[in-house]
Amino acid sequence: MFVLRQCLTLGTKSSIRNFSATTNLVNLTINEDTGVAIMELNKPPVNSLNYELLEAMHRTLVKLENEKCPGMILTSSSRSTFSAGLDLLEMYKPTVDKARRFWSMLQNTWIKLYSTPYPTVAAINGHSPAGGCLLAMSCEHRIMVPDKMIGLNETQLGIVAPQWFQDCMRNIIGERQAEKALIAGRMFTSEEALKIGLVDELATDKEDLMQKAHDFLDEQMGLPPLARSVVKVGFRKDTLSKLINGREADIKMFLDNVFQPKVQESLENYIQMLKKK
Numbered sequence: 535m536f537v538l539r540q541c542l543t544l545g546t547k548s549s550i551r552n553f554s555a556t557t558n559l560v561n562l563t564i565n566e567d568t569g570v571a572i573m574e575l576n577k578p579p580v581n582s583l584n585y586e587l588l589e590a591m592h593r594t595l596v597k598l599e600n601e602k603c604p605g606m607i608l609t610s611s612s613r614s615t616f617s618a619g620l621d622l623l624e625m626y627k628p629t630v631d632k633a634r635r636f637w638s639m640l641q642n643t644w645i646k647l648y649s650t651p652y653p654t655v656a657a658i659n660g661h662s663p664a665g666g667c668l669l670a671m672s673c674e675h676r677i678m679v680p681d682k683m684i685g686l687n688e689t690q691l692g693i694v695a696p697q698w699f700q701d702c703m704r705n706i707i708g709e710r711q712a713e714k715a716l717i718a719g720r721m722f723t724s725e726e727a728l729k730i731g732l733v734d735e736l737a738t739d740k741e742d743l744m745q746k747a748h749d750f751l752d753e754q755m756g757l758p759p760l761a762r763s764v765v766k767v768g769f770r771k772d773t774l775s776k777l778i779n780g781r782e783a784d785i786k787m788f789l790d791n792v793f794q795p796k797v798q799e800s801l802e803n804y805i806q807m808l809k810k811k
């Protein structure tokens with residue numbers, strides 16, 4: 535059961551309720567006046583997406599949906615990184631059961647995030663490679679601080695971005711740009727990402743980032759919510775259905791590939807390289 539601990543109630547002009555999932559991997563703050571939720575990933579040092587973080591995100595998304603959340607900002611407690619993407623240790627020499635459970639939770643979390651009826655904005659306050667970029671791309675709007683990197687870099691690691699990661703990118707930056715970026719496993723600076731439309735706005739610092747995120751939600755929350763969400767889900771349904779109808783095949787693809795000696799070798803070298811940095 536999703537147990538939430540109420541940590542603090544501030545009686546300021548705009549009352550804010552702070553919650554922490556019992557794991558503390560996700561900090562959830564809900565503004566009592568506006569209902570706007572801030573979901574802050576909190577798995578130091580780099581918010582790598584392991585099973586536990588994905589599960590905490592999933593539970594938080596279910597809670598927000600049940601409570602008819604009007605809008606959500608996704609951000610990170612790390613100063614350097616929004617999310618470092620999938621936790622490489624989940625894919626390095628896992629058991630079959632562990633790998634299956636991990637991939638299935640990744641699917642659950644993405645499906646929930648990509649299909650929220652309420653508006654979502656990624657306040658990207660740090661680097662956002664691979665699965666981190668997927669999270670950002672799954673929100674409706676992306677705002678990023680300067681001088682950070684974002685993109686689907688899987689090719690550079692000797693692995694392949696799953697089809698639904700690729701589809702998300704294609705939906706945002708178009709076929710040609712996505713093809714070039716994915717083949718190269720290209721990471722974009724914040725400024726380059728703005729130029730190709732991978733992010734929508736740049737912010738000067740964290741404060742400006744959060745202000746811009748709230749401004750986006752204010753605008754969206756002024757629209758009739760049902761009409762808004764029908765259009766949103768309509769645009770996303772093909773990409774969603776492809777995964778929802780092909781979940782088992784997607785898990786099989788992951789399991790078939792992740793245990794390949796070449797893939798394990800690439801992962802091992804990459805983990806070593808990161809540790810030596």
Ligand SMILES: CCCCCCCCCCCC/C=C/CC(=O)SCCNC(=O)CCNC(=O)[C@H](O)C(C)(C)COP(=O)(O)OP(=O)(O)OC[C@H]1O[C@@H](n2cnc3c(N)ncnc32)[C@H](O)[C@@H]1OP(=O)(O)O
Binds near residue numbers: 618621661692787788
């Ligand atoms: C032959 C091909 C056939 C077909 C193959 C199909 C393949 C099957 C399907 C598989 C699909 C898999 C899809 C994967 C998507 C992903 O998300 S993969 C993850 C990609 N992520 C990255 O490349 C990011 C790596 N990290 C970084 O670049 C940097 O850490 C950073 C820029 C995010 C932050 O830099 P900095 O602030 O300087 O921190 P660091 O000192 O680098 O790191 C701190 C600490 O964290 C550890 N770490 C970093 N990233 C990860 C990660 N993703 N997972 C686990 N751990 C990570 C890093 O090792 C450091 O650890 P220590 O403190 O040294 O212990």
